[in-house]
Amino acid sequence: xTAPPALLGLRGIAVHVGDRAILELEHLTIxxxxxxxxxxxxxxxxxxxxxxAGGLRRPTRGxxxxxxxxxxxxxxxxxxxxxxxxPLLRRGSVxxxxxxxxxxxxxxxxxxxxxxxxxxxxxxxxxxxxxxxxSLSGGEAQRVSxxxxxxxxxxxxxxxxxxxxxxxxTRAELLADLRDILATSGTAALLVTHDRHEAAATADRTAIxxxxxxxxxxxxxxxxxxxxxxxxxxxxxxxxxxxxxxASRLLGRETDHAVAVRATDCRxxxxxxxxxxxxxxxxxxxFTRAIVRIxxxxxxxxxxxxxxxWLTAFxxxxxxxxxxNLSAARTLP
Amino acid sequence: xxxxWDAVVEAFRLLLSGDGETWEIxxxxxxxxxxxTALALVLGLPISAALAFGRFPGRxxxxxxxxxxxxxxxxxxxxxxxVLLWRSGxxxxxxxxxxxxxxxxxxxxIALPLVAGFSTAALQQVDPDFRLQMxxxxxxxxxxxxxxxxxxxxxxxxxxxxxxxxxISEVGAALMVGGNIAGQTRVLTTAAVLEAxxxxxxxxxxxxxxxxxxxFAVNLVLTAVQQHGRA
Numbered sequence: 001x002t003a004p005p006a007l008l009g010l011r012g013i014a015v016h017v018g019d020r021a022i023l024e025l026e027h028l029t030i031x032x033x034x035x036x037x038x039x040x041x042x043x044x045x046x047x048x049x050x051x052x053a054g055g056l057r058r059p060t061r062g063x064x065x066x067x068x069x070x071x072x073x074x075x076x077x078x079x080x081x082x083x084x085x086x087p088l089l090r091r092g093s094v095x096x097x098x099x100x101x102x103x104x105x106x107x108x109x110x111x112x113x114x115x116x117x118x119x120x121x122x123x124x125x126x127x128x129x130x131x132x133x134x135s136l137s138g139g140e141a142q143r144v145s146x147x148x149x150x151x152x153x154x155x156x157x158x159x160x161x162x163x164x165x166x167x168x169x170t171r172a173e174l175l176a177d178l179r180d181i182l183a184t185s186g187t188a189a190l191l192v193t194h195d196r197h198e199a200a201a202t203a204d205r206t207a208i209x210x211x212x213x214x215x216x217x218x219x220x221x222x223x224x225x226x227x228x229x230x231x232x233x234x235x236x237x238x239x240x241x242x243x244x245x246x247a248s249r250l251l252g253r254e255t256d257h258a259v260a261v262r263a264t265d266c267r268x269x270x271x272x273x274x275x276x277x278x279x280x281x282x283x284x285x286x287f288t289r290a291i292v293r294i295x296x297x298x299x300x301x302x303x304x305x306x307x308x309x310w311l312t313a314f315x316x317x318x319x320x321x322x323x324x325n326l327s328a329a330r331t332l333p
Numbered sequence: 334x335x336x337x338w339d340a341v342v343e344a345f346r347l348l349l350s351g352d353g354e355t356w357e358i359x360x361x362x363x364x365x366x367x368x369x370t371a372l373a374l375v376l377g378l379p380i381s382a383a384l385a386f387g388r389f390p391g392r393x394x395x396x397x398x399x400x401x402x403x404x405x406x407x408x409x410x411x412x413x414x415x416v417l418l419w420r421s422g423x424x425x426x427x428x429x430x431x432x433x434x435x436x437x438x439x440x441x442x443i444a445l446p447l448v449a450g451f452s453t454a455a456l457q458q459v460d461p462d463f464r465l466q467m468x469x470x471x472x473x474x475x476x477x478x479x480x481x482x483x484x485x486x487x488x489x490x491x492x493x494x495x496x497x498x499x500x501i502s503e504v505g506a507a508l509m510v511g512g513n514i515a516g517q518t519r520v521l522t523t524a525a526v527l528e529a530x531x532x533x534x535x536x537x538x539x540x541x542x543x544x545x546x547x548x549f550a551v552n553l554v555l556t557a558v559q560q561h562g563r564a
Contacts, residue, residue: 054469082469084462091484101470148470158469 005068007032007188008053008076008156013062015048015212023048023212025062030156035182035189037203037220039196041235045212046192047085047160053190054080054158066155081149082158086165087141089133094125097133097144101152119147123177139170146174150181157182157189163198175201196224196236208232230332233260238330239300240266246297249275250324258332263289263300265328274319281316290314292322340538344546347539358540359547362520365433366501367551369440370448373496376441377448378489382478384449385456386464396453402446407439407499411506414439418510431512436520439506444496451492455485490559494552501548521547 006029015023023045030036030053040046051057052064055076064071066079081101089097098119102112120126123143128136133144142162149157159178163171179202182189191202199206199220206224207217208231216228227233230241238260242250247259268278268290276294288306292299299322303310314320347355383389384396416422418430418438429435459481467477482489504522511518513527521544528537 051465056465056469077468077471080469081471082466084466084469086460086462088460088463088466090480100467104467104471104473104476152470 004032005065006030007067008071008079008190009063009065009068010053011063011065013052013059013064015045015052015057016060021060021212023052023059025049025214028207028214028217030188030190032155033186033188034204035191035202037191037193037199037206038209039193039199039206039223039235040209041194044209046194046209048212049209050082050158050160050190050192053156054082056082079154080156080158081152081154082160083142083145083149083162085161087138087145087162089136089141089144092133093130094133094136094144095120095129098125098147098151100148105152115151115153119151122150122181123147139166139174142166142174146178150185150187153187155188157187159189159191159193161193164193164195178202194235200224208235210235225330227260227330227332230258230260233330233332237262239263239302241332242299243297246294246299247329249294250322251326251329255331259329260332261324261329263302265325266299266301267323267325268292268301268303268314269321269323270313270318271321273321275321276319278314278316278318278320281311281314290320292320294322336534336538339535341542343535343539344542348543348546355540355543357516358519358521358524359543361433361518362501362522362544363547363551365436365507365520366440366497369437369500370444370493370497372437372441373444373448374493377445377452377492377496378482380445380449381452381456382482384453386478399446399450399453403450405443405446406505407443407503407507408505408509410442411439411509414442414506414510430510431514431518433511433518435510436507436518439510440500440503443503443506444500447499448492448496451495452489455488455492456481458488459484487559490555494555497551497555498548501551502544 008030010025010028013023013025014021038046038049048057052059053076055073058073064076066075090100095116098116099112102115107115120129123146125140125143125147128140133141136144145162163174166174175198182202189202191198193199203220205218206220208215208223208228210231216223216232224236227236227238233241240261240263242259242261244256244258248254251259276292276299278290279293279298280291282289282291283306287302287304288310290301290303292301301322380399384392384399414435415430417424418427418435419425420430429438463484464477464481467480472480502522504526507520508523508526511520511523513519513523521540525537525540525544528540
């Protein structure tokens with residue numbers, strides 16, 4: 001038995017600006033009902049990928065398909081709906097905005113009203129329905145933007161860093177709502193983000209895009225915890241990329257590979273002779289970051305502790321040892 | 334000061350007494366200038382959309398040309414149109430010189446760069462991603478342009494007002510291509526020039542006051558449309 005074709009397929013896609021390739025993808029698919037997160041730093045080509053997938057930008061070359069059949073940009077736009085980073089709302093009420101796409105697609109008025117009411121309720125916007133859209137807070141506006149896209153019942157929801165500008169509690173709440181909606185509606189989603197926590201919260205699979213090329217793709221827990229290379233590791237929050245030489249010293253065993261380790265998995269100890277010296281202490285409120293220099297390598301160590309005693313024990317210049325949580329260290333190929 | 338006061342009194346006397354010739358000139362002025370403004374909007378909005386969103390070679394050059402056109406004196410525009418419409422000119426066979434049509438053409442040429450220039454700036458004020466967002470919700474090319482225009486309707490109406498203000502008040506082109514023929518091509522500005530040349534300053538000023546009142550009334554209507562729904 002052959003597997004059903006992917007909802008969206010991208011093959012041999014390239015996008016150029018002048019002579020420079022800003023996106024080069026050999027192969028990428030989005031399966032029906034799945035959420036795929038594209039994780040990448042600024043300028044990695046994430047938004048370009050999303051726009052190509054939604055038929056909003058023509059690639060220089062390559063083939064896009066829907067359910068296994070070659071798709072035109074117009075067919076891609078018909079199958080998808082996008083939520084961009086900034087909630088770009090029209091003048092008028094919240095209700096008018098949620099109706100926007102349904103009007104574009106000439107959905108009959110009774111059905112339009114019913115679907116609008118349904119999504120206003122689903123996203124907790126009923127009380128704001130008649131309010132001017134331009135008077136909303138950032139979180140409320142992004143909810144409207146999400147309701148507007150979901151009201152179209154798209155086969156593929158395109159999300160271009162929609163939570164980037166929101167404060168932490170608002171973002172968490174909206175992420176939770178989005179996760180519930182995607183799980184119950186069966187809508188496939190392509191989420192573009194630079195934040196691994198957003199991928200962890202919503203995505204079945206995660207792909208890492210770096211400088212326009214796909215570096216890693218797989219189930220989200222696997223990708224987030226097993227970076228394929230140093231670039232992926234940095235993006236996934238592995239603050240320390242240790243050279244084989246330094247890694248061998250700190251791990252207490254010989255290795256020919258670089259090792260990635262998060263700052264939270266490096267513990268400092270000032271009892272012994274000290275392999276390195278504290279260079280700087282950076283208080284971040286919820287945690288304190290110590291920067292330790294060992295030879296030419298700077299190692300970051302985060303600790304929730306920031307008591308006066310701790311700060312005295314690890315003041316700059318203090319010789320310290322760095323202990324790495326071995327189970328959390330990842331060997332890079 | 335007496336002349337000014339007399340002009341104001343004369344202006345309202347002409348308006349309120351229902352003076353046939355005055356009202357005929359007012360009607361003609363409005364008809365010609367509003368037609369020219371409407372034509373400038375019809376032609377200028379697609380041009381401004383192309384300049385605001387298009388990516389074609391020479392776009393910046395075209396934009397600079399439009400911006401320069403915003404400052405062209407009406408008399409120069411009139412000269413160009415008269416050369417085109419002159420009996421031996423390329424469009425002379427149409428026999429349009431000294432007609433209201435010729436005045437509409439000249440005033441359209443004056444208003445067009447203003448409308449196109451201000452409209453381009455108006456459309457470019459809308460977030461560049463707004464149109465993309467509308468397309469991502471199913472709007473076609475034209476529909477998405479329309480939504481941008483609706484977002485920019487306040488400055489777009491201002492562009493229309495600027496165009497109308499320029500043509501209702503210009504005299505050079507109207508005089509050159511219209512000829513100020515009584516009962517045919519005489520408009521408020523050309524009539525005012527004629528009266529001033531005869532030394533009838535109070536009547537000339539009265540026509541000027543009427544011109545201002547008419548321009549104010551039209552702009553009041555446009556402003557009401559523009560500011561609809563705003564406190």
